[in-house]
Amino acid sequence: MKTLQSTRRLADEDAPPAQEGRVLRLSAGRRTRSAAGADAEAIYRRILGAIIEHRLAPGRKLVEERLASVFGASRAMIRQVLTRLSHEMVVTLVPNRGAFVAEPTVDEAREVFEARRLIEPALARKLAQTVAPAQLSRLRQLVAAEERARAARDRQTVIKLSGEFHLEIAEMAGNAILARQMRELTLLTCLIIFLYDSPGGRACPDDEHHQLLDAFTCRDGERAAGLMLHHLDHVEQSLDISLTAQDDDDLERIFS
Amino acid sequence: MKTLQSTRRLADEDAPPAQEGRVLRLSAGRRTRSAAGADAEAIYRRILGAIIEHRLAPGRKLVEERLASVFGASRAMIRQVLTRLSHEMVVTLVPNRGAFVAEPTVDEAREVFEARRLIEPALARKLAQTVAPAQLSRLRQLVAAEERARAARDRQTVIKLSGEFHLEIAEMAGNAILARQMRELTLLTCLIIFLYDSPGGRACPDDEHHQLLDAFTCRDGERAAGLMLHHLDHVEQSLDISLTAQDDDDLERIFS
DNA sequence: ATAAACTTTATTGTCGACAATTTGTTGACT
DNA sequence: AGTCAACAAATTGTCGACAATAAAGTTTAT
Known part of the structure; x- marks a missing residue:
């Protein structure tokens, strides 16, 4: 069966x-x-x-x-x-x-976001200073697709596209090694969102990607960095990483 | 033969x-x-x-x-x-x-240092705020061993121990995911130093690890972060990453 | 003498078969 | 009935053998 x-x-x-x-x-x-x-x-x-x-x-x-x-x-x-x-x-x-x-634990989830807060704002700042028109249109394209998926209530695609947006920024920033690390963090984040997303708060707040896009368009590095940091905080806070009793799997953890 | x-x-x-x-x-x-x-x-x-x-x-x-x-x-x-x-x-x-x-290219080398400048000062700051006596003595131990190796002119061991020092800091900072990423960066750095170390300037300037240790002992997070950043810059500048014509292998790169 | 085509050698890539381990089940014994 | 041990099924771990590929060397023709 x-x-x-x-x-x-x-x-x-x-x-x-x-x-x-x-x-x-x-x-x-x-x-x-x-x-x-x-x-x-x-x-x-x-x-x-x-x-x-x-x-x-x-x-x-x-x-x-x-x-x-x-x-x-x-x-x-x-x-x-x-x-x-x-x-x-x-x-x-x-x-x-x-x-x-993989089933990232709450601790790992926190660590992932801590790492992202460290790396991604810097990447956003860097990209804003060097971004080319073609890159901007690529990012716009991704945000648009994400919005369509959101309108269609296709949560899984939203999460995937949101991840791609962040990853694209990392790759455009021109540091292949950091981009590689960001890829890992992004993949993990997808799993984390599926595991800990609270039913109420939706994953990636609606228009923060739009605002980031604006900052890139204006080549405003500081604003991009600030927005990115805020965005990451926002996403993390929308998750049930508070102290939720985890899956049954974590029995070992509970009795330790 | x-x-x-x-x-x-x-x-x-x-x-x-x-x-x-x-x-x-x-x-x-x-x-x-x-x-x-x-x-x-x-x-x-x-x-x-x-x-x-x-x-x-x-x-x-x-x-x-x-x-x-x-x-x-x-x-x-x-x-x-x-x-x-x-x-x-x-x-x-x-x-x-x-x-x-692996033979990291000059570009990769620069990227590695850029990544480390991003991550390691933050880890140093974090560790300084939470460091325990046992951890301090462990770090002291590593620095002492490194100094012995330096005195013995055992450059290879110096590089290895220097890497371990940085890695230990990353692991003590309490973020396993960042520690993992730092491990990769540290390993790559070992290769980079061997590849691009200029005969004149020795790899890890003598006493900067000592100063870091001091900052940790005083639990002075900001100072530790600043020292770490300076240290990384120093190490990078001591390398021939300027524009050195690379190995013969890189003929492809030269004619492009 | 040089260059191209062929042969040989060294090394990597792939697969199927067997051994070892874990998991679930049956059956005997208290 | 319940517990434990032996057994059976499913799955992973390991290895050796063979096929495919690339490098080196050799021959041959111009």
């Missing part, structure tokens, strides 16, 4: 390869060995995409053999992808137990 | 397992699958140690089979370790060509 359902869900997630709009892409830095297998990269993107879009929920077990048959790949290749995802902290690998979609 | 020599060097690097003083350790975060193999972790540390201590120079090719025989492990296990190292950007994996000790 449960097994069957699980199988179907993975299969379903296999189904829609139509919307192939790169998955919170990042040129994958210097492409790792994974890229060699020609389609390891594709599998990576599919799985990551499913996680980002919340079709694979945090905590979900990822069984190697089943993934292998879904993607028509060998287990070894799935393994490559899973280890890569685990290095990016999107998947947790438990020895002899398997791979699971 | 060349083959033989290469073999010997790797063998030699195998030789001294005596000084087993953990290699710029970081509790490896949540231990990845690598840890399962019981000794994959050990192999990882040995190779990373050799790179950090410059016994494996940047650009050096790492042949899987040879490593496997050196460590008495299977090629698959070596492969795990190499992919992990590549995710940490210490090793570059070229499809169908193999693994090489």
Whole structure:
């Protein structure tokens, strides 16, 4: 029963390869060995995409053999992808137990936001000083798409696009290493929002991205930095990271 | 001929397992699958140690089979370790060509320092406000060891210990995610120093670590942050990142 | 003598099979 | 009935063998 359902869900997630709009892409830095297998990269993107879009929920077990048959790949290749995802902290690998979609703890969530508050305002400031017209239009495009998704009440797409907006800023700022780190933080943030978003407060406040865009357009670095900081605080406060009793999983933590 | 020599060097690097003083350790975060193999972790540390201590120079090719025989492990296990190292950007994996000790470019070097200037002063400030006596003595210990190495003109150990000092600060600051990112940056910095250190200026100016330690002892967060920023600038300026024509490898870059 | 095409060698990439581990289940014993 | 132990199923971990690729060396033709 449960097994069957699980199988179907993975299969379903296999189904829609139509919307192939790169998955919170990042040129994958210097492409790792994974890229060699020609389609390891594709599998990576599919799985990551499913996680980002919340079709694979945090905590979900990822069984190697089943993934292998879904993607028509060998287990070894799935393994490559899973280890890569685990290095990016999107998947947790438990020895002899398997791979699971990561479930950031409240502490980790706080740390992620602390890191972002440190890095992103500086990136925003930097970008504002050097931004080119083409970059501005790209950002506008993302914000517009996000707004459409918001209008359509497609929360998952909103979260994904919001992440892409932040990541795009990081990449445009011209520091590949910081961009790479921001990618990790952004991916984690997607998981965190799904885990801790309170029903009441919506994730990324409506127009703060618009304001950021304005600041970029005016090339006002200080304002961009300030807005970014405020924005991050705002997002974090909209989450239930206060002291919420967490998932059942955290029994170990509770009795310690 | 060349083959033989290469073999010997790797063998030699195998030789001294005596000084087993953990290699710029970081509790490896949540231990990845690598840890399962019981000794994959050990192999990882040995190779990373050799790179950090410059016994494996940047650009050096790492042949899987040879490593496997050196460590008495299977090629698959070596492969795990190499992919992990590549995710940490210490090793570059070229499809169908193999693994090489990373050679950060001047641009990457600048980016690394930019990132560190962003993150480390904040971590220093934070640590100064919360530092415990035990932590202070640990830091003192590291600085003392570094000074001993400097007195012994053991430049490689100086660089390694200096990296450990910075990493320890990051870990003590109480943000595991930032600590993880700092670990990457610190490892890269080790490679960068070996690549671009000018013969004249020595790497980590003598007493700046001492001054930092003072600031921590006084719990003076602002001073610690300021010193850290200054220190990083100082280290970067002591390098030949000006416009030095790089290695012969970078012919592609020169004609572009 | 040089350059192109071919052969050889060394190394990486991929896969399937087997061993080890964990998890769930059955059955015997108190 | 309940508890524990042995057993069975499912899943992960490891390895060796083979295929694919790139580099080096050799031959051949101009």
